[in-house]
Amino acid sequence: MSISLHNIGKHFDVGRQRTRALEPVNLDIHDGELIGLLGPSGSGKTTLLRIVAGLESADPDSGARIRFGDRDVTDVHVRDRRVGFVFQHYALFRHMTVFDNVAFGLTVMPRKHRPTSGEIRARVHRLLEMVQLEQLANRYPAQLSGGQQQRVSLARALALRPDVLLLDEPFGALDAKVRQDLRRWLRHLHDELGFTSIFVTHDQEEALELSDRVAVMSNGRIEQIDTPDAVYRAPANRFVFEFLGDVNHLEGEVRDGVLTCGEARLSVELPDGTEELLLRPHEVRLAQTPTAEARLPVTVTAISPVGAEVRVELEADWLGEPWLATVRHADYEQLDLRRGQRLFAVPRRWHRFPAGQPERAVMATADAA
């Protein structure tokens, strides 16, 4: 079921202060899509999700409208919206067994629509089978691990076969490995059951891996909404670029096509003036000698092999904050990297977000290698 959000604004009155949680936001979600709302805390992503669920109401004065398919649900009570909601800390009913938790939605239905207890039992067991927890049906939530609890809460949310599934930081409180597994499993479930989902996260990796489209939010605004590939490769603005991954800064004075910063030099095709260039860690190459275009002397201060690549921390007098470079294991061995070693950083590409054009990224390739 498609979801259409029109002019969803929200403010909170705290004491005499009025804080804007959401600028009026517009968002169209297609049927069967999995959308990630990504942003730092306080960006309004959870507020938006709760408004979609009906747990919070949008400001009425901005003309807010929420539609599920053809149904206008703006004024429909959360009880009748028929959304599945998965809470960050699971919110399982602590005094009920796993079975009773999952069955709850079915047992509170009006008597004339309610399935028989036999049907309920069969359906709950199917759901528990789906989340691979049949053998724990008689346990209490406190006896389960975090990952198991989250799976119960997912089964509970799916028991009423909602068309819309909303997840508030579903994996936030879990450890990395469990998180990875649950993510894959949720993606699989989503594709199989075909509901439309919105999930909230502050983890870029999670958003990029799981979503069909990512909505990056900050300060109550949607900064960009696009496929994970597009937001990563073509960030709409500096915030999106910085939020989606580690960033190295290079700030200096450009004169006659050369950017100077202390003893560092870099050829750039830019007009004269102060410039700030941004580079991703994988866009920094390390070399024994400078190139004709770049002469950026750095010292290796830390080396940590993480998975497929090696993360190298670089410092220099001309750098305010240390840089981070990721190199392949082959390069790491070839360069024979050691702490304290002096090398040259060579940018493969860089990005800039000129102050005058805040909405456009400008990129350039500085080095063919």
Added chain:
Amino acid sequence: MQRIGDAPAVRRGLILAAVALSALFLLLPLVAIFAQAFAQGMAVFWTNVSNEYTVAAIGLTLFITVLTIPVCLVFGVALAWLVTRFQFPGRRVLQTLIDIPFAVSPVVAGLIYLLLYGRNGWLGGLLDGHDIQLMFAWPGILMVTIFVTCPFVARELIPLMQAQGSREEEAAVTLGAPGWTIFRRVTLPNIRWALLYGVILTNARAVGEFGAVSVVSGAIRGQTNTLPLHLEQLYQDYNTVGAFASAALLALIALLTLAAKAGLEWRAARQEAHA
């Protein structure tokens, strides 16, 4: 390894002091009450307890308590719900107001009620015109007892409900549960132990209340005398055994209350282990 402040001498000294003080101030008086009550044997004790006025006082005390508890229960749950689930101007003030009955001396509370609802009082004059008498009758006793005991349930519930938050109720409502069902199946089971504990405290206070009740009751023997008032009268009349027989009854109720409380805590702790 020795922890800080865990020197053997200090530990032994503290334990000894605690035991000695408890025995002197808590245990000894309790023993004395029962010793006095049974000083002249079981028969005399029984004669005193089955005295017409004592039975009437016991009856009135139980009657007031039975009426007080449901009122305090509903009031406490509603108030705790309001304060922990909603944000509204004056919420903090309301939370402070709950404590007024604790802060005010019960005698003062009794006097205020007398001033308001007595025959010459602001509202009492009006009621008197309709031939309704609240003071120096059981309705007055009930009113001040409710005043004195109303914070107990709310005080027990508010911290618990604040800590538990409203996530489970939100989950229930997204699953389509109507308001009353949410209360019955989600909220109530989560607060039941605190609720029962609050009721036990309410009960203990309602049975034992003296100050406020003594002002509004008029202490008419056989009519408006509660057990604590009756006890005091017996003592004033130099009927020591009679007074201690009544005292023993009150102490017994207190001990039963304590036992119920301990039982509840034990059950709650067991519940905690799996829920």
